[in-house]
Amino acid sequence: AQSVAQPEDQVNVAEGNPLTVKCTYSVSGNPYLFWYVQYPNRGLQFLLKYITGDNLVKGSYGFEAEFNKSQTSFHLKKPSALVSDSALYFCAVSGGGNKLTFGTGTQLKVEL
């Protein structure tokens, strides 16, 4: 069975500071990894994905994530946070099949 862990329910960061949202995964075979962002009462917006290739993946809105196979992690990062980045972030994994499994989500709060 595949699973995703997002150990932090909430991450607080000051605007302009770097941010990290943590994600670890467990899956059989090669992982397909995703980050999505959700604003209140909205669906999920795709940020970035890792399928194969470079371990550092760059995505939308200046976000990036690094795939670390040995640590089974896929942490989301941004060098300089904006207040508008405040939202709920979900990490998800697929074992190459159809089914996506989501983490519990991390609420990011960026303050002035």
Add this chain to the structure above:
Amino acid sequence: GAVVSQHPSRVICKSGTSVKIECRSLDFQATTMFWYRQFPKQSLMLMATSNEGSKATYEQGVEKDKFLINHASLTLSTLTVTSAHPEDSSFYICSARDRDRPNYGYTFGSGTRLTVV
């Protein structure tokens, strides 16, 4: 880019009635669509996988007779909540995967807030 349209965005219905939610892929064909349910401040729970032209595959614990899924074409899947009760109130989200670009990822609809009174 890929777009999934989900309607309605918000619906209030009386207990005992049925509600239909539509999920359309606007610029791609999806042999597979997914229906999720999200409780407040919680993650997305997969309810069922909708397969074009065949029966949906339901996750354990999801009542197939209560949550009817129809995927009649490559661009449309519907979820009907039958005989709705207040405990069915939730945020329902669909997603779809491009048949021709399976590595592109999953595109999500904007969600439907269902309130049963």
